[in-house]
Amino acid sequence: MSQIPTLDIRRFETDRDAFVAEIGAAYREWGFAGIRGHGISNDQIDASYDVFKRFFALPEDVKRKYHVAGGGGARGYTPFGIETAKGAQYHDLKEFWHVGREIPRDSKYADVMPANLWPNEIPEFRSLAYGLYQSLDSLGSRVLSALALHIGLPESYFADKTDFGNSILRPIHYPPITSDDVPNVRAGAHEDINLITLLVGASAEGLEVRSRKGDWVPFTADADTIVVNIGDMLQRLTNHVYPSTTHRVVNPKGDKARQPRYSTPFFLHPNPDFLIDVLPSTITMDNPSRYPEAITAQGYLEERLREIKLK
Ligand SMILES: O=C(O)CCC(=O)C(=O)O
Numbered sequence: 001m002s003q004i005p006t007l008d009i010r011r012f013e014t015d016r017d018a019f020v021a022e023i024g025a026a027y028r029e030w031g032f033a034g035i036r037g038h039g040i041s042n043d044q045i046d047a048s049y050d051v052f053k054r055f056f057a058l059p060e061d062v063k064r065k066y067h068v069a070g071g072g073g074a075r076g077y078t079p080f081g082i083e084t085a086k087g088a089q090y091h092d093l094k095e096f097w098h099v100g101r102e103i104p105r106d107s108k109y110a111d112v113m114p115a116n117l118w119p120n121e122i123p124e125f126r127s128l129a130y131g132l133y134q135s136l137d138s139l140g141s142r143v144l145s146a147l148a149l150h151i152g153l154p155e156s157y158f159a160d161k162t163d164f165g166n167s168i169l170r171p172i173h174y175p176p177i178t179s180d181d182v183p184n185v186r187a188g189a190h191e192d193i194n195l196i197t198l199l200v201g202a203s204a205e206g207l208e209v210r211s212r213k214g215d216w217v218p219f220t221a222d223a224d225t226i227v228v229n230i231g232d233m234l235q236r237l238t239n240h241v242y243p244s245t246t247h248r249v250v251n252p253k254g255d256k257a258r259q260p261r262y263s264t265p266f267f268l269h270p271n272p273d274f275l276i277d278v279l280p281s282t283i284t285m286d287n288p289s290r291y292p293e294a295i296t297a298q299g300y301l302e303e304r305l306r307e308i309k310l311k
């Protein structure tokens with residue numbers, strides 16, 4: 001497999017066994033795949049991007065009203081100059097907004113899943129952003145079902161472990177790069193923290209994925225393709241059968257650097273109290289358990305947020 005595969009998820013209904021085998025092989029090798037036939041319309045994606053762009057175009061002091069100091073970037077706006085890839089010298093060249101799951105405020109998860117903020121300046125933001133959140137959440141569940149089947153778990157294995165998942169939709173704006181000598185890249189090399197990430201609209205170039213051999217492979221998806229990758233929580237749960245692959249967003253060369261980039265990852269997380277304990281079916285003689293100790297999803301998240309300077 002010399003290229004990152006793109007698969008049509010409609011085959012999960014029509015050609016299940018072959019689809020599960022192919023998606024499983026793609027993720028074992030790359031930790032990344034493109035997903036098409038997902039049913040999320042271009043109109044929905046375009047309308048969502050339109051409100052995200054309008055938000056980022058607001059004056060800095062207006063956006064800053066939605067930055068929660070000490071909130072770990074969990075909800076609302078995070079300005080430039082904060083998130084820094086683990087071990088990196090310079091911060092990323094991006095600003096972003098976080099939408100979380102809407103849960104009853106008397107839920108047992110309410111302490112660690114705060115209420116959303118919404119920008120008053122853009123009334124349509126809320127319904128479009130949360131609509132996209134829900135669409136990506138259900139697409140993510142379908143991908144997880146296929147990944148579960150491939151490693152001998154029931155199709156519904158993840159359902160009751162992600163139904164109150166602490167998942168985040170993150171519209172990102174990388175502004176135009178106006179000088180030739182910035183020492184930073186748009187997003188430094190990193191792995192995602194969560195179970196899986198669904199990246200919608202990564203059609204502008206810049207995303208690069210590290211292959212098993214260590215080469216950086218550009219992955220610019222077609223407009224109708226959602227990029228889905230494995231994060232560290234699923235890597236840990238599956239004892240590295242599904243690898244959480246390092247990726248980054250590089251600055252384009254020449255005039256293209258003068259274009260902004262917008263992208264929107266959805267970080268699909270388990271329920272905060274889900275215990276990440278290596279699945280017995282992924283432990284073999286050749287691959288003994290790499291994590292003898294279990295950790296809750298929330299405990300793991302807090303450790304990792306400190307590393308990337310969001311906490
Ligand atoms: O902008 C992108 O395409 C990727 C962003 C990313 O990898 C992240 O936010 O974790």
Ligand SMILES: [Fe+2]
Nearest residue numbers: 190191192247
């Ligand atoms: Fe990422």
